[in-house]
Amino acid sequence: MGNTKSEVEEKIRQLEEKFRLSGQDLGSYLDGLLYSRYLTYWDYIELDTLLSLQKTRTHFPDEKIFISYHQITELYFKLILHELEQVFEKEDPDADFLVEKLNRVSRYFRILTESFDVMIRGMDRDQFLRFRMSLLPASGFQSAQYRMIEFFCTPVENLIHNSVRDRLRSDNTPESLYELIYWKRGATDQVTGEKTLTLKQFEEKYSHDFLELANKLRHRTLYDKYLSLPAHQREDQVLRDAMRHLDVTINVNWSLIHIGAAQRYLMKKKGVIAATGGTNWEEFLPPSFQRILFFPDLWNEQEKKHWGKQWVDQMFNNKPESEIEKN
Ligand code: HEM
Incomplete structure (x- = not known):
């Protein structure tokens, strides 16, 4: 339904006011409106650019899945950071x-978790083991956005890695803390530890930015914002559940x-395939090794x-929930 004449006149009046306030001439902008093309879906979302980014390095068809799913994940990470930045601000x-x-x-992480099947079952293993060699030494380990999510x-x-966390000195500088961060123990050589x-x-590409971000976020992370709430709000069950849920997710x-x-x-009957360049991933990746949790106050000592462990038992040993040690 079109606007009535007086409604159009009212809108023109509002526009005149808007442009006058910024010292602009409405007439020129109306000319612009007259000559500009209609917006299309493909221009709006920059479809051609988006679909040109899946540049594979090998001829194995399943590499397309691998690169696309990483890009999809990074887009979700971007949306997650978009939320966390608003909390910071x-x-x-x-x-x-x-x-x-x-x-x-x-919600975003749940979607990523549920869709990870695309990586686990959605690619041919032989193809993966071959095209992965052409991508060395790149690894999802190098996802800067994932690290930024942690900082936020x-x-x-x-x-900090759990083996040194309890022995932290109070005079640690941000730089010295950064050196103790848990992921610096990942992507190290299985044999030499280097x-x-x-x-x-x-590190070469991102350490400077990470340190800057960690400094900017001092006392302003999501967890800090939670801790600064008045006690009665901190005890709010809905909030506590949401915090715990995010930590586990x-x-x-x-x-x-x-x-x-x-x-x-990367596992075979006898040992591990060196497809990641011989890294220590087997020891590094499990949550029970890293024991990274964002919101320690929300968990009791047993849970920490x-x-x-509870989830490992459930997922890998297929134990019914009733048999799994309750946290
Ligand atoms: C077939 C699929 C995948 C395999 C086999 C795989 C394997 C690995 C391995 C072995 C590591 C340990 C570091 C290393 O040795 O390189 C790692 C770390 C990591 N990967 Fe993946 N990955 C896969 C998919 C993904 C995807 C889709 C993402 C999304 C961006 C991702 C993000 C990460 C992150 C963030 C780490 C660091 C984890 C941490 O520090 O706790 N990976 N991956």
Whole structure:
């Protein structure tokens, strides 16, 4: 239904006011409107550019799946960061605001967890083992957005490897904390323990940005915002559930489903295939090894001690939930 003449006149009046306030001439903008093309779907979402980005390195058809799914994941990571940045920017957010943001982030990670099947069952193993060799030393380990999500969620202290976390000194600088971060123990050589090229290149490209981000986020991470709430809001069950849910969704569920892919492709009856360049992934990836959890106050000592164990038992040993040690 079209607008009546007086409605159109009213809109022109509002436009004149808008442009006058910024010292602009409405007439020129109306000319622009007259000459501009209608927007199309493909231009709006830049479809041609988007579909030109899946540039495979080998002729194996399944590599297309591998590269596309990584790009899809990075787009979701971008949406997750978009939510977390809003939490960072909001001064004194209340429980409702945090619950909404937490649920959005968990939803995105749940989608990623549920769709990870594409990686586990959706590619031919022989093809994977071949095309993966052409991609060395690149690894999802080098996903900067994943690391940024961690920085936005919790202070660096909680990302320190659990073997040194309890012995942290109070005078640690952000730089020294950064060196102790858990993932610096990943992508190291299985035999010599030295950093692999995967890790070295990642540090070279991103360490400066990561440190800057960690400093910017000091006392302003998602967890800090939660801790600054008044006590009665912190005790809010809906908020507590949303916090716990996010912690498990990222640090246990996504993490485990991801290991499922590594196990499917990189394990053989006798040992591990060196398709990642001989990294220590088997020890590094399991959540029970890293024991990274973003919101320690939300878990009791038992739960922290057995972090990830309950889910490992359930997923890998197929034990019914009733037999699994309750957290
Ligand atoms: C067939 C599929 C996959 C396999 C076999 C696989 C394998 C691995 C392995 C072995 C590692 C340990 C580091 C290394 O040794 O390189 C790793 C780390 C990682 N991968 Fe994957 N990956 C797969 C898919 C993905 C996808 C789709 C993403 C999404 C971006 C991803 C993101 C990551 C991240 C963020 C880490 C670091 C985890 C941490 O620090 O806890 N991976 N992956």
